Amino acid sequence: MIREDILDIKPYVPGKPIEEVKRELGIDDVIKLASNENPLGPSKKAVEAMKEAASGVHIYPHGDCYVLKEALSDRLGVSEEELMFGNGSDDILKFIGEAFVNTGEEVIVAEPSFSEYEFATNIMGGDVVKVPLKDYTHNLSAMLETITDQTKLVFICNPNNPTGTTVTKQEVDSFMAEVPDDVVVVFDEAYKEYVTSDDYPETINYLTDYDNVIILRTFSKIYGLAGLRIGYAISNKELIGYLNRVRPPFEVNSMAQTAAYAALQDQDHLNKSKEINTEGKKYLYQEFERLGLEYVPTETNFILVDVKKDASEVFADMQKQGVIIRNAQAFGYETMIRVTIGTDEQNQRLINTLEQVLA
Numbered sequence: 001m002i003r004e005d006i007l008d009i010k011p012y013v014p015g016k017p018i019e020e021v022k023r024e025l026g027i028d029d030v031i032k033l034a035s036n037e038n039p040l041g042p043s044k045k046a047v048e049a050m051k052e053a054a055s056g057v058h059i060y061p062h063g064d065c066y067v068l069k070e071a072l073s074d075r076l077g078v079s080e081e082e083l084m085f086g087n088g089s090d091d092i093l094k095f096i097g098e099a100f101v102n103t104g105e106e107v108i109v110a111e112p113s114f115s116e117y118e119f120a121t122n123i124m125g126g127d128v129v130k131v132p133l134k135d136y137t138h139n140l141s142a143m144l145e146t147i148t149d150q151t152k153l154v155f156i157c158n159p160n161n162p163t164g165t166t167v168t169k170q171e172v173d174s175f176m177a178e179v180p181d182d183v184v185v186v187f188d189e190a191y192k193e194y195v196t197s198d199d200y201p202e203t204i205n206y207l208t209d210y211d212n213v214i215i216l217r218t219f220s221k222i223y224g225l226a227g228l229r230i231g232y233a234i235s236n237k238e239l240i241g242y243l244n245r246v247r248p249p250f251e252v253n254s255m256a257q258t259a260a261y262a263a264l265q266d267q268d269h270l271n272k273s274k275e276i277n278t279e280g281k282k283y284l285y286q287e288f289e290r291l292g293l294e295y296v297p298t299e300t301n302f303i304l305v306d307v308k309k310d311a312s313e314v315f316a317d318m319q320k321q322g323v324i325i326r327n328a329q330a331f332g333y334e335t336m337i338r339v340t341i342g343t344d345e346q347n348q349r350l351i352n353t354l355e356q357v358l359a
Ligand SMILES: *Cc1c(COP(=O)(O)O)cnc(C)c1O
Pocket: 087, 088, 089, 090, 091, 114, 157, 160, 161, 188, 190, 217, 218, 219, 220, 221, 226, 229, 230, 231
């Protein structure tokens, strides 16, 4: 009954929800620093807008997110035809697979990187070709050399999840100059708003010279709307048109559209979120150094840290104390954990617990 291509796909296993850990441990005070959510929560303006919108949910949403699209098009300086929205950027990753990948065609990804690129390829029966990171960073020249005439897509997660590293404008410039124009390059910029590096590429500029670029962004991370599921793609009119062919008609719910629109207007919330992330990053770097732990310098709201012990044990011991983090063994790093930068209080609790667990 089942398509062969589906048989090898394993369902995604997310981290345990806070409520479940609370129930299991019989404690109330559980924090989750595992999924790179905004510790400040959503913009208050977004919450207010949703309250107002709640009584209108018997009406179908705008299929193309019209109001939000108009606002974002102004903000980004791209036309409305160059934008499309999905139920999270995960959703758009799936559209990309559906629109471009035939059975047996190749998709190039970095290893380790975000797992959903593999999913989007595998559901279409495509072959994932993995190119190891170099110094925890995408090795763009190796990815370029991996391209064959079977290659349809290259995914560049910038900054990369789970390492927090970025590739520079110079590196991407040279990469784009060499990539064949029938290979689509997807830049996943889920953490773009956190980046402070001067040589981070403004990928929207590539849309002028190249017809094979798709940029993905999301309201799930710095905007604090992960539970609503809304993300978007920026590309040229033609590719956006193809993605719209595989998009179900009312993919983004009206609460998500309303909240994203309000969140976009709340510059204060965005600035505060960046600020506490910068402070938290500084504090955690200091503390990791004090504990003699090496970490990968990050351009995001999460940090990959080497705890120099079996990471699954550290993960389990921390969870018993009510601190949920990510075991990086899933990414091939046996002694590393990935932690989300939280509020001051959460960061202190993270460090205290980690120090105890490692002692
Ligand atoms: C969180 C994340 C996403 C998914 O975002 P949604 O919009 O919530 O689906 C995409 N890419 C990367 C690299 C992420 O870390």
